Amino acid sequence: MTMGTRPLSDAVALVAGGTRGGGRGIAVQLGAAGATVYVTGRSGGSRRSDLGRPETIEETAELVTAAGGEGIAVRTDHGRPDEVRALVDRIAAERDGRLDVLVNSVWGGDPLTDWTHPLWEQDLDNGFRLLRQAVDTHVITSRFALPLMVARGRGLVVEVTDGNTARYRGSIFYDLAKSTVIRLAVAQAAELRPHGVAAVAITPGFLRSEAVLDHFGVTEDTWRDAVAEDPHFAHSETPAYLGRAVAALAADPDIMTKTGRALATWxxxxxxxxxxxxxxxxxxxAHWAEALVDEYGPLGDPL
Structure with a gap:
């Protein structure tokens, strides 16, 4: 896709988990390509999710519209099938049954991830809650959204993950969540292929999300100030980079050649x-191969 064009001017997209981070970056860049984007999540209006962050779906929708698309915020808890069904029914009613792109970007597992302890010392309630938030939400959303694509015989499902290889990701429940999301893309691709609908997984690299910027005490304008604290941060990327990757995939007329694959921004x-x-x-x-492989091992083959 050539940036500055609007190849998705007739497209309808649903970005589940579009409040912040990669989801927001994807929603905005789909808007920049001309798409109508339904932005969903639990942080809407005066209500915040249990992450307690200030970003809202309304802000994302405004950014989508400012970028050149049409942003529509719909507060939705994707762990509740009734709310997701109502969301999809609304999209079908407002867009004459059309849905071209489904992005499953719901996460919310950061405060539940235990990076310190092995499985036998972990809190099971937290671990299973993480999996419900990071995996069940994707399954529920696809369950109700896919019929719109199947009925039209076209579309793209994007599962947002972390990493596209079999490397262990450092915490068992986190690893289960992120690798399972890749398998969801593979499984959906197998079932959707006869209907002309593609499904892929995609990973960013070191993502400069709002939370990461806050962690380092910097902004997007001053992010390089944090490189002294973490030299690897010099190789980070904005959520827009991930968003442009998804927009390019959505505009690719030969997207079926990529269905079932785990892809990466780079x-x-x-x-x-x-x-x-x-x-x-x-x-x-490339940075991993040059600077991190001796400490953490190779990334491995794509899943």
């Missing part, structure tokens, strides 16, 4: 020719 940027906001093409896999 390789897609080379294939489709997009860049991050500053004109660079961050490649965290």
């Amino acid at each position: 390789s897609l940027s080379k294939e489709y020719g997009f860049t991050d906001l500053d004109g660079t093409r961050p490649d965290f896999a």
Whole structure:
């Protein structure tokens, strides 16, 4: 996709988990490509999710519209089938049954992830809650949204994950969540292929989300100040980079050739020719091979 064009001007997208981070970046870049984007999540109006962060779906929807698309915020708890069914029914009614892109980006597991203890010392309630938030929400959303795509014989499902290889991700429930999301893309691709609908998983590299910027005490304008604290941060990328990758996939007329695959921003940027906001093409896999492989081992083969 050539940036500055509007190849998705007739497209309807649902970004589940579009409040912040990668989901927000995807929603905004789909809008920049001209799409109508339904932005959903639990942080809407005066109500915040249990993460307690200030971002809202309404803010994301406004950014989508400002980018050139049409942003529509709908507060939805994707762990509740009744709410997801109502959301999809609304999209079908308002868009004449059309849904071109489904992005499953619901996460919310950061405060539940235990990076310190092995399984036998972990809190099971927290671990299973993480899986419900990070996996069940994706299954529920696809269950109700996919019929719109199947009925039209076209569409793209994007499962947002962390990493596209079999490398262990450092915490058992986190690893289960992120690798399971990849398998969801593979499984959906197998079932959707006869209907002309594609499904892929996609990972960013070191993502400069709002929470990560806050962690380092910097903003997007001053993010390089944090490189002294963490040299690997120099190879980070904005949520827009992930968003441009998804927009490029959604605009690809040959997307079925990628169905069932686990993809990454750094390789897609080379294939489709997009860049991050500053004109660079961050490649965290290349940085890993150069600076992290001795400490953490190779990334491994794609799942």
